[in-house]
Amino acid sequence: MSEEKKKTGFFGRLFKRNRFEDKTADEIVSEEARLTESEQEPPGQQEILKQIDDSGLEDSFVEQEDTENLNRLKTGLTKTRTGFLKNLDEIFLDKRELDEQVLTRLEEALVRADIGVQTSYQLLERVTDRVKRREIDDPEKVIKHIKEMIKESLEEVESPLRVGYGAEPFVMMVVGVNGSGKTTTIAKIAARHKAADRKVMLVAGDTFRAAAVEQLQIWGDRIGCEVVKGKAHADPSSVAFEAIERAVREDFELVLVDTAGRLHTRIPLMEELKKLRRTLGKKISTSPHETLLVIDASMGQNAILQARTFNEAIPVTGIALTKLDGTSKGGVIVSISKELKIPIRFVGIGEKMDDLRDFNARQFAEALFSIDESTGSD
Ligand SMILES: Nc1nc2c(ncn2[C@@H]2O[C@H](COP(=O)(O)OP(=O)(O)OP(=O)(O)O)[C@@H](O)[C@H]2O)c(=O)[nH]1
Numbered sequence: 001m002s003e004e005k006k007k008t009g010f011f012g013r014l015f016k017r018n019r020f021e022d023k024t025a026d027e028i029v030s031e032e033a034r035l036t037e038s039e040q041e042p043p044g045q046q047e048i049l050k051q052i053d054d055s056g057l058e059d060s061f062v063e064q065e066d067t068e069n070l071n072r073l074k075t076g077l078t079k080t081r082t083g084f085l086k087n088l089d090e091i092f093l094d095k096r097e098l099d100e101q102v103l104t105r106l107e108e109a110l111v112r113a114d115i116g117v118q119t120s121y122q123l124l125e126r127v128t129d130r131v132k133r134r135e136i137d138d139p140e141k142v143i144k145h146i147k148e149m150i151k152e153s154l155e156e157v158e159s160p161l162r163v164g165y166g167a168e169p170f171v172m173m174v175v176g177v178n179g180s181g182k183t184t185t186i187a188k189i190a191a192r193h194k195a196a197d198r199k200v201m202l203v204a205g206d207t208f209r210a211a212a213v214e215q216l217q218i219w220g221d222r223i224g225c226e227v228v229k230g231k232a233h234a235d236p237s238s239v240a241f242e243a244i245e246r247a248v249r250e251d252f253e254l255v256l257v258d259t260a261g262r263l264h265t266r267i268p269l270m271e272e273l274k275k276l277r278r279t280l281g282k283k284i285s286t287s288p289h290e291t292l293l294v295i296d297a298s299m300g301q302n303a304i305l306q307a308r309t310f311n312e313a314i315p316v317t318g319i320a321l322t323k324l325d326g327t328s329k330g331g332v333i334v335s336i337s338k339e340l341k342i343p344i345r346f347v348g349i350g351e352k353m354d355d356l357r358d359f360n361a362r363q364f365a366e367a368l369f370s371i372d373e374s375t376g377s378d
């Protein structure tokens, strides 16, 4: 295919113009913040308490069998999985031949699963190549091949977070646009380490909203870990500095720093985060040991733009992709793996404590392509 055709072919027409393409990085993030803001009221105390009650905090983190893990993931990915497999089914219905039309529709199905235009194109190019070389001659093999390629791509970013417990506390800074799931992800990580008897501190770095501090405090109380907070509207960096000093002094093993997803001041969010990151390194030069970006999977392709924006400002060392259970756009994880190459540490498939799972590429690909045995299809 010629370069020109690549740019203006079927998908060029379908996606005439990326609605984010002329925007600056800060605009992408603040636009997303506005969108999320209008959709979602900050949770009140009652709501947070209910979230905690529903979270399964008490009985979480029982080691699960591999098959149970897979089943949970399968359920979590239902929306993405059903949409994706239904599209594939429709393409191959009554089709024995792998002609041009089938391949075009296949590319369309991949894009619709939010795998991304560029990534879908790359995957399809490899399938087409193998069809031409007659290495693949029936639909079943096409699907198997796509699954294999997706698995390989996901494996490249599979790198579970290893929290090193050493002489100094392990510091994790958690960033992301508002509503992406930062605070609840922090709570889930904290509960996991607390269950392993570690000394965990939460730092309320979103000093701009009283509700944000309160939310973290409630989680901290329930999990049983220390919450460090400053006065209302205090400089987040000064709160973080004092927290790290205390963490060193009092032998904390893990420090999780919550941050704002949107600012109510004139300072751009990215500048505030850069400053916070520098401050975390003042007492412990290697800190933060992890900068975890939390992304809401339902953002689809905009998740990629968000990730780039954050990564340009503060090097992101890991990603937690949340809310996969509520969206059909879970295919975005493939785009993330291909385009960003940042380790995916966790995937979120629900609001319960153990719904934050270490990312496992093989299981993810398996779950994405699994068919319900009960019905024979989805
Ligand atoms: N279904 C589902 N909901 C989730 C998941 N992760 C987080 N949530 C929910 O998403 C909502 C927002 O989560 P928060 O943790 O408050 O998000 P945040 O990024 O801290 O938001 P701000 O503090 O406003 O910036 C909460 O109701 C969470 O329970 C997930 O994996 N699945």
Ligand SMILES: [Mg+2]
Pocket: 182, 183, 184, 206, 212, 258
């Ligand atoms: Mg929060």
